[in-house]
Amino acid sequence: MLPAIPEKYWNAKKERIKSGFNNYQELNQIIEKSKLDFLNQKEQKLDEKNKIKFIDYSINIIDKQYVKISTKKKFLSSLRFFKDF
Numbered sequence: 001m002l003p004a005i006p007e008k009y010w011n012a013k014k015e016r017i018k019s020g021f022n023n024y025q026e027l028n029q030i031i032e033k034s035k036l037d038f039l040n041q042k043e044q045k046l047d048e049k050n051k052i053k054f055i056d057y058s059i060n061i062i063d064k065q066y067v068k069i070s071t072k073k074k075f076l077s078s079l080r081f082f083k084d085f
Helices: 024-066 067-085
Strands: none
Touching: 024 067
8 A cells, every 4th residue: 555645746647756755766666566457457357358259259150050959059068168167
C-alpha cells in the first residue's frame, strides 16, 4: 500500500511521483509493477474470451461437418470437458 502523497508531488501526465518526495524512486517502481500486474490480468481475461470463441466455433464446425450422432456426441463431450477445464 502506498502512503498518502501530497498532490504537489504527483505528476498526472506521467503518472509518477516527482523527485522532491522522499523515496520517490521506490514508490514509482511499486506503481510500475502494479500497472504491469493490471495489464497482465487484462490479458488473461482476453484469453477467456478467446477460449469461448474457440468453443463456439468448434461446435459450429461439428454440427456442419459430422452426420453421425455418435461422432457429434463424442466431440461435444470433449469440448465440454475442455470448457470446464
